[in-house]
Amino acid sequence: MRFERSHTRRAVALTAVGSLVLLVSACGGGDDGSSGSGSGSSGGALEGRGPITFATGKDTSGNLTNQVAAWNSQHPEEKVTVSELPESADQQRAQMIQNAQIKSDAFSVLNLDVVWTAEFAANRWVTQLPEDQFPDLGKLLPSTVDTAKYRDKLYAVPVTSDGGLLYYRKDLLDKAGVQPPKTWAEMKAACDKVKALPEAKSMSCYAGQYEKYEGLTVNFSEAVNGAGGVVVGDDGKPNVDTPEALEGLNFLVNGFKTGEIPKAAITYQEEPGRRAFQEGSLIFHRNWPYVYALASKTDGSSKIAGKFAVAPLPGLKGPGVSTLGGHNYAISEFAKNKATAADFIKFMSSEERQKANIEKTSQAPTWASLYEDATLNKQFPYLAPLKASIETAKSRPKVVKYGDVTTAIQEAAYGALSGTTPPKDALSQLQTKLSTLITQ
Amino acid sequence: MSTSAPVAERPAKPENNKPRRQTSFNEGTGRLAAMLLSPTLIVLVLVVVYPILSALRESLYQSGQRVDADGFIVQGSEFVGLDNFAAIFQGETADRFWNAFYNTTFFTVTCVVLETLLGVAMALVMHKAFKGRGIVRASILVPWAIPTVVSALLWKWIFQADGIANAILGTQVLWSTEGWQSVLSVIIADTWKTAPFIGLLVLAGLQTIPDEVYEAAKVDGANPWQTFTRITLPLVKPALLVAVLFRILDTLRIFDLPFVLVGPNKSSVETLSILAYLEANQTRYGPAAAYATLLFVYVALVAYMFVKVLGADVIGEARAKTPKNNKKSGGRRDNKLEPGAAAGAATGSVTAGGGGV
Numbered sequence: 001m002r003f004e005r006s007h008t009r010r011a012v013a014l015t016a017v018g019s020l021v022l023l024v025s026a027c028g029g030g031d032d033g034s035s036g037s038g039s040g041s042s043g044g045a046l047e048g049r050g051p052i053t054f055a056t057g058k059d060t061s062g063n064l065t066n067q068v069a070a071w072n073s074q075h076p077e078e079k080v081t082v083s084e085l086p087e088s089a090d091q092q093r094a095q096m097i098q099n100a101q102i103k104s105d106a107f108s109v110l111n112l113d114v115v116w117t118a119e120f121a122a123n124r125w126v127t128q129l130p131e132d133q134f135p136d137l138g139k140l141l142p143s144t145v146d147t148a149k150y151r152d153k154l155y156a157v158p159v160t161s162d163g164g165l166l167y168y169r170k171d172l173l174d175k176a177g178v179q180p181p182k183t184w185a186e187m188k189a190a191c192d193k194v195k196a197l198p199e200a201k202s203m204s205c206y207a208g209q210y211e212k213y214e215g216l217t218v219n220f221s222e223a224v225n226g227a228g229g230v231v232v233g234d235d236g237k238p239n240v241d242t243p244e245a246l247e248g249l250n251f252l253v254n255g256f257k258t259g260e261i262p263k264a265a266i267t268y269q270e271e272p273g274r275r276a277f278q279e280g281s282l283i284f285h286r287n288w289p290y291v292y293a294l295a296s297k298t299d300g301s302s303k304i305a306g307k308f309a310v311a312p313l314p315g316l317k318g319p320g321v322s323t324l325g326g327h328n329y330a331i332s333e334f335a336k337n338k339a340t341a342a343d344f345i346k347f348m349s350s351e352e353r354q355k356a357n358i359e360k361t362s363q364a365p366t367w368a369s370l371y372e373d374a375t376l377n378k379q380f381p382y383l384a385p386l387k388a389s390i391e392t393a394k395s396r397p398k399v400v401k402y403g404d405v406t407t408a409i410q411e412a413a414y415g416a417l418s419g420t421t422p423p424k425d426a427l428s429q430l431q432t433k434l435s436t437l438i439t440q
Numbered sequence: 441m442s443t444s445a446p447v448a449e450r451p452a453k454p455e456n457n458k459p460r461r462q463t464s465f466n467e468g469t470g471r472l473a474a475m476l477l478s479p480t481l482i483v484l485v486l487v488v489v490y491p492i493l494s495a496l497r498e499s500l501y502q503s504g505q506r507v508d509a510d511g512f513i514v515q516g517s518e519f520v521g522l523d524n525f526a527a528i529f530q531g532e533t534a535d536r537f538w539n540a541f542y543n544t545t546f547f548t549v550t551c552v553v554l555e556t557l558l559g560v561a562m563a564l565v566m567h568k569a570f571k572g573r574g575i576v577r578a579s580i581l582v583p584w585a586i587p588t589v590v591s592a593l594l595w596k597w598i599f600q601a602d603g604i605a606n607a608i609l610g611t612q613v614l615w616s617t618e619g620w621q622s623v624l625s626v627i628i629a630d631t632w633k634t635a636p637f638i639g640l641l642v643l644a645g646l647q648t649i650p651d652e653v654y655e656a657a658k659v660d661g662a663n664p665w666q667t668f669t670r671i672t673l674p675l676v677k678p679a680l681l682v683a684v685l686f687r688i689l690d691t692l693r694i695f696d697l698p699f700v701l702v703g704p705n706k707s708s709v710e711t712l713s714i715l716a717y718l719e720a721n722q723t724r725y726g727p728a729a730a731y732a733t734l735l736f737v738y739v740a741l742v743a744y745m746f747v748k749v750l751g752a753d754v755i756g757e758a759r760a761k762t763p764k765n766n767k768k769s770g771g772r773r774d775n776k777l778e779p780g781a782a783a784g785a786a787t788g789s790v791t792a793g794g795g796g797v
Contacts, residue, residue: 097723122512124515126513150511151510174783211616211703212703212706264601264612264614267600267601267616268601277531279602300506373576377722388698400507403721411705420618
């Protein structure tokens with residue numbers, strides 16, 4: 001009995017010690033990983049060659065493997081491993097931030113949404129890039145390069161872009177004998193004419209994305225910019241409590257009031273809006289280029305295949321202003337082999353790679369001359385309006401606390417659109433709020 | 441339990457042998473028990489106590505909120521005392537906090553009441569012997585088996601502007617907009633998902649009630665309602681209380697349903713967990729930890745009150761009865777264990793809530 005008990009006790013002690021050792025070693029492992037990279041934060045100098053990791057959101061296009069394979073076959077000593085993050089932008093950002101906060105070198109090249117540049121740069125999570133090492137920058141669309149800068153310094157290289165387009169029912173507009181509109185007033189007039197047609201009676205005129213999320217910030221900014229206003233001025237100061245901004249906001253508010261924008265549009269993100277357009281219940285629809293391929297499908301999922309076309313967004317007195325989307329590639333401050341990382345970014349943003357990418361995925365390139373390519377234009381008829389859209393597009397505010405800024409914008413816009421706040425009050429409240437958030 | 445003498449008698453039988461064996465065990469068992477428990481305790485300290493303390497510490501600090509002249513964030517965190525807590529109760533943030541507090545409480549009360557009613561009804565149905573009972577049991581449990589986020593997406597799809605709910609109702613309710621409709625959608629989805637949980641636990645309770653009790657009631661001429669209120673409910677109460685306690689603690693932490701189904705920044709359905717998440721998402725970990733701590737205190741308080749008020753009742757009932765029935769064996773401990781177990785479960789859930797957020 002006595003022997004047995006002490007035996008048991010020893011076993012228990014062993015188990016306890018064993019579990020502790022396991023735990024400690026697990027923690028120790030984490031420490032090793034983070035402290036090892038502490039020395040790599042010299043900044044600026046892009047040195048070191050070897051294998052790197054590319055952290056990017058889930059690749060829904062399926063083409064990223066080809067792009068990376070093209071690099072890997074040419075650079076067997078500097079292989080790139082793709083680290084796929086979740087599909088949701090919020091979670092991508094969260095994982096990249098967590099990684100940066102423990103100074104881990106697990107991610108070398110980061111695929112950043114254009115609105116994250118300021119936050120990542122200000123926190124020194126990404127390395128400042130010497131512009132002379134990226135000679136091709138001049139061949140990219142200038143508006144896209146601008147999104148990669150923070151306080152006039154380059155922190156990333158734009159690889160894909162995105163701009164809003166006006167999708168319209170070409171069949172109905174032709175039948176009613178109207179041209180695609182350049183202004184909001186023309187769009188309204190076109191709607192009235194189209195709605196006089198018997199088959200368009202129950203249709204709504206227009207919709208974008210008005211659910212309370214990033215898409216609302218995009219659509220609100222487009223309305224304000226399209227009327228000649230700004231949310232945040234070029235000097236970096238918020239200036240949204242203006243008559244121009246009010247006219248822009250009123251375009252949306254009145255749209256909801258008169259029913260030109262369907263009531264359900266207050267719940268639209270990209271996908272519900274696209275479905276409504278594909279179901280044939282919208283005459284005009286603001287969305288991103290990705291819709292083109294889906295709405296053209298002839299497998300029965302789209303009722304409007306071959307019946308629609310795209311144009312640049314309309315504005316108050318002339319062509320509208322799109323909000324700029326897209327992704328930039330940056331180098332993590334804590335990465336090893338930064339020279340390889342820089343080369344990889346140059347490779348991915350090169351004309352050849354961007355062309356290969358748009359051919360497969362229809363993602364908007366940043367390389368300006370690709371928009372003039374005759375074969376591409378044949379394959380993607382929206383390229384010309386898209387170039388016009390991106391060239392004049394405005395960035396969303398470049399602020400460190402972008403998350404707070406976009407929340408404030410959504411709050412104000414949503415209140416005005418759902419009719420709980422008068423537009424004028426919404427804008428003046430937004431101005432106050434932004435002034436406290438943006439102190440530069 | 442006091443109504444049923446036979447119930448109390450049955451477990452009393454084997455106890456006659458018990459005391460003798462116990463004394464022989466006593467020497468050294470305490471130490472052995474401590475040894476055996478130590479791995480568990482170490483793990484608990486690491487995964488429960490440490491996160492709580494660390495969150496408490498975090499709530500007293502702030503970092504990354506200032507930008508220097510060159511546009512870079514000033515590194516390092518600074519001790520700010522209770523500033524993070526004070527900020528929650530000032531100005532606009534206070535309105536938002538109390539709104540979230542109200543929503544959390546409202547969801548908890550409404551959902552738990554509905555779920556209890558439905559869950560008990562489900563358990564009664566599942567307990568009855570009839571053809572196809574297996575299928576009914578399985579189908580009732582399906583919602584519980586679905587992860588909350590998935591069920592939130594499912595309901596989001598149902599509640600879309602062009603979704604099934606509107607098609608069936610023949611209306612154009614915009615469920616995800618601010619107002620009663622979004623609150624209702626969350627309540628419906630939560631009740632749908634978790635009423636089976638209560639049903640499951642109550643069913644387990646029902647199955648421990650011996651048939652003789654019901655036969656006796658029948659002989660005495662009790663009608664179904666009397667049988668339900670005088671026999672079923674009192675006997676199933678311990679199981680039901682644990683189930684309700686679990687649900688209360690769970691619902692106080694409600695996050696995924698409103699966040700996914702309706703969306704963030706919607707004041708109608710914003711809860712305390714969402715506030716903590718949003719702060720953390722903006723890399724303001726100090727204020728986030730402060731919100732999480734407040735939620736932790738709230739959950740702990742509710743759990744304590746619940747166990748104190750309803751759990752004490754259980755003890756009282758058990759004590760009043762035990763001397764009468766089990767005088768010889770010096771009172772059974774089993775009855776006392778129930779509230780204890782409930783309290784233990786409560787702390788477990790609470791800490792999970794505090795640590796998880």
